[in-house]
Amino acid sequence: MKVTIKYFGLLSEVTKCEEETIDFSKTLISELLEELCIKYPNLINKDFQVAQNQELVSFDTKLLSNELVLLPPFSGG
Amino acid sequence: MKVTIKYFGLLSEVTKCEEETIDFSKTLISELLEELCIKYPNLINKDFQVAQNQELVSFDTKLLSNELVLLPPFSGG
Amino acid sequence: MSDKKIKSVFIQGAISSEFIGESIAKHQTKISIGAHNIFLGQVRADVIDNKIVAAIEYTAYEDMANAKFHEIREAAFEKFELTCMHIYHSLGTVNAGEICLFVFVSSPHRKAVFDALEFIVEEIKSKVPVFGKEIFEDNSHQWKVNS
């Protein structure tokens, strides 16, 4: 299926894009992240969380949405 | 000696004055307060503290100043 | 800073929102500040025995009050990492809905301002000889007691 990945903050500098759509045929978010880390090796040592449907989820969750958001540490306020 | 007594808030309503000067020949603040309670019987059941030299002191302190200030409960802010 | 000089914290009448806004604006040149915390006391239109509080009339034993405000300032600067601190309290009549107390603390970091502000406000309530006379709409009154 087609999945749109969004990158915020520092992560968009690593990937040099804020958003991209890729093909993904597996099940878990961790499996999607493995593919992204192959595409962007500098992602591996970055601290980030992932959100689907506007909620943070753990990497071993199933991908349930066609959008996954990668978020670096929050620094608002 | 001559002592100036100042009354604030509710207490000035009891005494019907904000300030008065009286003659006092004894030693302790408690003795001065006894004389005031004779003059103003309604003072007896009022909650108040006394200050001399801008500091709260206990009633059994010696009167060291020629000014004593009677303060009802604070209600600033 | 001229913190060592005892200055009056009293203002005649209510403290205006413009005054507060201007105080905030003055701190925008202090670029080591990361966090401000402001407490405002506002006169409530409490209903007591079916009568509504229309205003509070504040009096104070001013000399002692200013000395106590000064002690509270010194203690707060001692205890907390503050860049600056301002305290203003009304005297005279303040109507329901108007502001009678303005405490403003600033620091590089937020933890210090939270701790300092609560400390300062509690100290003011318990140690400063200020007296509020609650004036009801029918012009009768009672003396306020802090809770």
Added chain:
Amino acid sequence: MSDKKIKSVFIQGAISSEFIGESIAKHQTKISIGAHNIFLGQVRADVIDNKIVAAIEYTAYEDMANAKFHEIREAAFEKFELTCMHIYHSLGTVNAGEICLFVFVSSPHRKAVFDALEFIVEEIKSKVPVFGKEIFEDNSHQWKVNS
């Protein structure tokens, strides 16, 4: 109150002292309020490796951020006796000395506002996806990390 509708808390650029003053003024008709507490986050001109922070450029995952702000609002109204609550956060560039976060809580009594304000600010810092890019005076940058 229209608390149930999720509205954006984001403002483009810095939050002005006039805006804050006007927010305070609007509360003077709410005569059940006795205490306001305001937190302001201000951009610090930190010195990092001999370079001075000139501004922070804020971005956010806005949909999730507004949802989180809404959850924090609901939780605060649930936990504390609040009359009202307002939160504003900057997006885009905020220069050193300017204000980027404005949290405003009001209650009949002071204890509630102290507890609520600290809760809300800590929740914002930890749960809302906002990202600050510290721009140095030489136009280089680094990504801010909250302490």
